[in-house]
Amino acid sequence: MSRRPADAFLRVASITSVALAGLILVAVVGVIVAGALPGLRTFGPWGFLGSAIWHPSSGQVGALAMVVGTIGVTGLALLIAVPLGGLTGLASGWLLPRGLAGLLRLVVMLASGLPSIVVGLWGLTAVVPILAQWHPPGASLLAAGLVLAMMTVPTVALIVDSALRTIDQQQRQATAALGLSSWGALAAVGLPTLRGGLLTGGVLATTRALGETMAVLLVAGNVVQVPGSIFDPVRTLTAGIALEMAYATGDHRAALFVLGLIALMVVMALLLTLRWLVRDDGTGAGYV
């Protein structure tokens, strides 16, 4: 123990803050579980996952349609974001000369900094009207997927880019000296890195897409139904919470907490799996 009182105070204060910060997650999980327990007790887990009929006021809390909606918009967003983000990341991290790559990286960073609500507004005023002319009603699974893709492509691109840039320049020069083309060199020395970048980017895009609420709410149409096609309106779990929390009471409110718990559990499982699969590379790309 230090002899100086100021040092002792510093030690206690910093350890207290780190303990508090570390315990927030525990508190969040605890509070959401506590909020969800009455709902789970009243309706049982099967009441939520065994039905697609959502009428909380008459005791029907089937969340299946919203689970399908969430999986649908997230899956569609990933189907667009992983290839498109991967290609853009390859452009700035591998293909383009230094100056152009820097410029592209700057624009991608600007795009990644767009608040999701602004992307949602663009979806509502620009994308939905076009889709409505092509395949009414416009506000649909497809619109939500496109808006989420716009949000997550830059994330995937930046992570792939920063992963590719960790490849040793000497290795690249050595492969060039062997007469390999730029893509031949990538196949020779860059594939594991590219795979790691796409995996990290994909999982982070998934958690972002799963958790996104307001932007999706603006463009998805929010009808509780299992969609028959990508042009049908859907409601996601998070949108369901946001739409009804303001007036929900009693069992209804507890049912919404169960929806929150489902979303929380899925995201936590994904993040912990990623942490187990990919060790922290120290770039901090995933945290910004």
Add this chain to the structure above:
Amino acid sequence: MSDQAWRWRDRCLSGAVLIGTCVLLGAFLWLVVDLLITAWPRLTWSFLAEIPRRSGRSGGISSILVSTALILLVCWSVVLPLGLGAAVALSSSQHRWTQWVRTSLDVLSGIPSIVLGMFGMLVFGDLMGLGFSIASGGLTLACMILPLVIRVADAALRTVPKGLIANASALGLSRTTTLLHLILPAAMPGLAAAFALGTARALAETAALVFTAGASDRMPSSLADPGRTLSVHIYELAMNVAGGDASAAASAIVLLILLILIQAGGSALLGRISGTAG
């Protein structure tokens, strides 16, 4: 494979990469231009200075800006001491428990913000009795940005050369003096970047605030009043106000300008640390 087939494959790959890049750039450009065109009629200086009228269809966003600033103030008055303290503890220890704290913070930074909003509503709104208020919203945002701020501040503190700390300790300086007069000034650009990133994340948030800070567009008179941030204002105008699109887009432009100013400041500072550390 023949030489020609290789070359053909290379060209296809390069083409795909360039097309993919152009699709992203095109969509981004479309978004910005669309936003500017929609916002144009509402973009005047008085938009910043007037209170919202007719649910925001006319008038301005002055009360929204005040609420946003107050929510950020509450948020930072918690995050600044707590985040800095936690970052100091994490950066000066190699124990096993730091890994646990890091994992916990990483997971926290990834959980859906609406779930944090539900947490804030129960804990700050109901349990602590703050109801829908700026205080409740600011505290919820604090939980949300804390992991990001700690992560960046921790990294900044680690860039301070170990020799500096060893020398200070050899000279008999106390840990507190070393921290306040050597480590913090040396890490200041990185700490400022943490501040910028945290503010940007907080400004962009919508879902965590709707059930904590509320959605009132009136001028708040205290931290116990509800208040709307810019992001929530954009959401409300787009979702619940017919004919609110132009005001929503104009608010979005204001939000983007604020974010660009903050990020530019932050990245200039980040560039300065990597410049001096390298």
